[in-house]
Structure formats: structure tokens, C-alpha cells
Amino acid sequence: MKILVCISKTPDTTSKIAFKNGNTQFDEAGVQWILNPYDEWYALVKALELKEKDPSIVLHLITVGTADCDPVIRKALALGGDEAIRVNTDSTDSYSIAVQIAAVAKEGGYDLILTGKETIDYNGASVPGFISELLDIPYVSLAIKFELNGSVATIDREIEGGEEVNEVALPVVVGCQKGMAEQRIPNMRGIMAARTKPLKVVAPIAVDALTSVVNFELPLAKAGVKLVAADNVAELVRLLHEEAKAI
Amino acid sequence: MCVLIFVDQTEGHIKKSSYEVLTYGVKLAAQIGTTAEALLLGTVNDDLAALGKYGVSKVHQAANETLNHLDAQLYAKVIAEAVQSIGATVVVLSHNQTGKAIAARISARLKAGLVTGAIALPDTSNGFVVKRTVFSGKAFANVNIVTPIKVISLNPNSFHVAVGEGSATVESLNVTVDPSKIKVTAVNKVSGEVPLTEADIVVSGGRGLKGPENWGMIEDLAHELHAATACSRPVADSDWRPHHEHVGQTGVQIAPNLYIAIGISGAIQHLAGVNRSKVIVVINKDPEAPFFKAADYGIVGDAFEVVPQLTAEIKKMHNN
Ligand SMILES: Cc1cc2nc3c(=O)[nH]c(=O)nc-3n(C[C@H](O)[C@H](O)[C@H](O)COP(=O)(O)OP(=O)(O)OC[C@H]3O[C@@H](n4cnc5c(N)ncnc54)[C@H](O)[C@@H]3O)c2cc1C
Secondary structure, three states: OEEEEEOOEEEOOOOOOOEEOOOOEEOOOOOOEEEOHHHHHHHHHHHHHHHHHOOOOEEEEEEEOOHHHHHHHHHHHHHOOOEEEEEOOOOOOHHHHHHHHHHHHHHHOOOEEEEEOOOOOOOOOOHHHHHHHHHOOOEEEEEEEEEEEOOEEEEEEEEOOEEEEEEEEOOEEEEEOOOOOOOOOOOHHHHHHHHHOOEEEEOOOOOOOOEEEEEEEOOOOOOOOEEOOOOOHHHHHHHHHHHOOOO | OEEEEEEOEEOOEEOHHHHHHHHHHHHHHHHHOOEEEEEEEOOOOOOHHHHHHHOOOEEEEEOOHHHHOOOHHHHHHHHHHHHHHHOOOEEEEEOOHHHHHHHHHHHHHHOOEEEEEEOOOOEOOOOOEEEEEEHHHOEEEEEEEOOOOEEEEEOOOOOOOOOOOOOOEEEEOOOOOOOOOEEEEEEEEOOOOOOHHHOOEEEEEOHHHOOHHHOHHHHHHHHHHOOEEEEOHHHHHOOOOOHHHEEOOOOEOOOOOEEEEEOOOOOHHHHHHHOOOOEEEEEEOOOOOHHHHHOOEEEEOOHHHHHHHHHHHHHHHHHO
16 A cells, blocks of 8 residues: 655745746745645645554655755654655645646556645645646545545534545545544654655656736735724624624 | 636525625626626526526526536536636636636636735736635735736635626536536535535534534524534534534634634634634633634633623524
């Protein structure tokens, strides 16, 4: 059994979001890079749990990007996993990223591909869907629980106002979110081991992007808060009703 | 040429988010000088001809019961086949739970550029540029789709539904539907609750409420407003509230008309999930709480005193 976990780097959640070159590029100055929380907390840790139950599982991590992704992928390896693969290319759009991952996945013959439900920077929620279509295998998105019995996965996924339980035979692509696993912190032994785990750098395949970012914008600042005294709650209700027309 | 609008359904009914997408698709079609047609997979109890009221001339239905449950692989195959047989150049759908599962698959299948989480009609004056949220709502990106066929998924609650008069013709779509590889073994809905991602009003509680036993007043207020309930991350992490209520950068992202934050400090990661709400009300006893900077209205006060009064005042208003 082989599992592939897709890892993306994202700016730390407290990063100041700013743009440069006429708002055409994200300004990386001073930004701390972290593992995308959905990839780390849920997809990777779920894979680790599965491997702990069945040590014969081969667990690979993959990222698409240039050498500046290496610290983040080493951090992922410090949590666990046998080896990492980096497809050496500057990512253009999420489709092109998925094409690279699908190419590696096809060759590697993975039974289970786990990703975060989305990245916290681009929020596309599209890479796992692209991969599954390119491999023509089932996809379960927004997964909150995952159990494996032999080669059949039981997956709870989020629906409007509840959950739906899906049963599907492997191979499958799963987009993971809260509920899948408990966040872990890498320990010293993991960090030391990660240094010597293989990180294979592979060349990208040719792909044309389907979209391109023209520019970015920042939201307009709020006008400022209107404060209402705590002993005058009726006034807040009036404002919400008459002024904001929100109730 | 036409704009094909994917109409999503569950348990025999069209979802609220699909009406927003209908309006979006109809306006988009008018903008680029073509017609808007709808596509529904599976069977519903709703009157499909009535979708004409939203401006579509035709509704294509693949009335196969296998399609009553989402299987992303099957849905994408059927929708892509429909796009080709109908000759659609733009596919629009909601960036809801179903949209997140199928949009990328449709895009890859048709080699059609995709923008997810769109919040406005495209700018077609120079290319086909769609505005979407990025950095968990902290910024926007304008993205150009460079392929002949385009796929757009619209963020829920970012477009007002427009209803008029009219009736659509309903045509059955003949497509091959393979057996589904996904078996749905259970559906667990939290009964009586308003689904968080579809709610117009959301009442949300944070660590300031001290413990799960104090959520009664949050639920009372939510009930009075017909609102959904939400919470901050530490509240869900401490199991005071279920995980699906956790909003923020690492939880659910929402954009209701009204978000009422009670006993929540307004950390940057929390704001990221709620800052696209149209109106934000903050109730916090600390005047320095960062949330006030992102709020439209606020009360500096003790939630345990303010919230019951707020519920009572709203009740009074509803009774008048
Ligand atoms: C990588 C990362 C991701 C994260 N993602 C998220 C996320 O998605 N969502 C999220 O919410 N958080 C997230 N967080 C956590 C976030 O940083 C904050 O810690 C969290 O939002 C704080 O929750 P809170 O406001 O409920 O609690 P606190 O920060 O403890 O605030 C409680 C507030 O209640 C007020 N209060 C106390 N008593 C009363 C009273 N009687 N009446 C009125 N007000 C009262 C206090 O003044 C205070 O402002 C994330 C953090 C990290 C590092």
C-alpha cells in the first residue's frame, strides 16, 4: 500500500498581505513560510496514523516548487513519511501544479492520495479535484473522518448542515479538513531523521496554464465601528433594522 | 454558444446557493450576448419550468437516480458531456460543498480554465477576468481565463438573487451514467439548524463565554434571528461546540449578511474567515479587542448581560 501526501507552503497566518510590482505579485518580504495547515494538520497526520497502524505502508510526500520549498518539505518529513519528492518548477496556476503531481502519482502507483481541502493563500480548493480527474479515479472532498478497512475507505464528508458517509474502494483522492486527525508537533528525533530522508528532485513535464493572475487588490478599509452603550441595546436593534437593514 | 448553469440539489430540492448562481449566469449571458441554460442532475420535487423566473430559457435534466447523490467523478463526466452537446462556452456553479468537489474535475476534463470562489461578474473588456478572494479573504485576485471554455464557481452569498417572470422549457438530457464508485451509507443532518454556509445571519461565540453550558443564550439569539451558530477555533478545539461550527482561516469561511461575534477577540486568523460578512456586530467586554476594528457596530459590555437583552429587544421588534 502506497500513500502520497501533497504539501504546499503558505505564508504564516499572521503575515501582512501586501503586493508589489504594480500589485501583480505577492510581496514575500519578511514573510514566514509554513506548511499549509490543512496539508499538515489533517492530510499528513492522517497518513501518519495509517502508517502507525500498518508499518508496511509506504508514505511519500510531494510538493511542486523551486528549492525555496525545501525547508517546508523537510519540516513535513520531520513529522513523518519515508521520502519526499519535489517537482522542480515555479508554479503558475493550480492546474499546472496538479498536472505535475498527477504525473508523479501515475508513475508511483499510489493507492491513496491525501491533500488539504485548500491552501490558506490561494483558497482554490481545486488541486485534489484536478489530480483525481487527471488520474480518472474517485475524489472525496471536505473529508472530516477517514477509516480504512483493507482496500475500502469509509469517509465522512461535509455537506450543507451535516455529514455524509461515503464508502469507496481505493484508489481515491481525499481533500482533508478539521476532524480528520489531531495536530502534532515534530520532536527532536523526527527533525534529526528528516535531515537524512531522501528528497528527490524531479524535472517537471510540459504544461500550459489555463489561467493567469492579472493583479491583486486589497479590500477597502471599514468606515469604523459605531459603538452603542451596553445599557441601550434597543438602539443597536434599531440601527441593525433601520440603518444596516440586516435584521 | 451559451452559459450553462449547474443547479445543485439535495433531497429533492434545489439549494439556495443555486439561485444565486442562476442570477449570476443569466447576467453573465446578457453581458456576453448569449443565452443562459440550466443543468440539473438527478430528480427533484421542485418545478423546473419555474426556473424561467430567474431568466433561463431552458433546463436540461439528466433524470437518472444515480445522480441524486454526489459522485464527483460521475458528475464531472456528465456535466462535461452536457457542455459539449449543448455547446456551452461558460459553465457556472456554486463554490459550495458540491462545487468544491466537481469544479476542478470539469475544468480538467474540458481543459477549460477555472476560477473558484468568484465574487463578481467577469470583466470582458480585455480578456475574461474574474475577481476572486485570496489569502482567506484578506485580498482579491483578478484572474484571466485564457481557454475557449471557462468554468467559474461563485462564492455563496456574494450575489443577490433576482426573480422575475417566465417559464423555462425542460428537456431531458441523454447521457450515459456509469455505476457510481461511491456508496453513500449514511446522511447525518443536524436537524432544525440553519446550515452555516448558507445562513444569512450567523451568531458566533468565543472563549469569552467561559464554557459550553453558556451557549443557551447564543442559541436563543440565533433562534430568534433564524440564524446559524458558529464559534472560534479554541471553542471547537475544547469540544465546547462541534468542529463544523469553527469559522476562520483554518475552519469554515463564511460571508453572511450579518455576523454577530460574542466574546471573540478577533484574532487575524478568525477575521480571515468572516471578514467578507456584510455587517459585523461585536459584543466584547474589552474595548481594546481587535475585533472592534473590523466591526460595523459594537457594544463594549458583558455578554452575559447584553445578549439576553438583545434577544428580548429583537423579539419585541418581531412582535410589533
Ligand atoms: C495557524 C493558526 C490558525 C488559526 N486558525 C483559526 C481559525 O480558523 N479560527 C479562529 O477562530 N482562530 C484561529 N486561530 C486562533 C486565533 O489565533 C485565536 O487564538 C482565537 O481566534 C481566539 O479565540 P477567541 O477569540 O474565542 O478567544 P480569546 O482570544 O481568548 O478571546 C476571548 C474574548 O472574549 C472576551 N470576553 C471575555 N469575557 C467576556 C464577557 N463576559 N463578555 C464579553 N466578552 C468577553 C475577551 O475580552 C476576549 O476578547 C488560529 C491560530 C493559528 C496559530
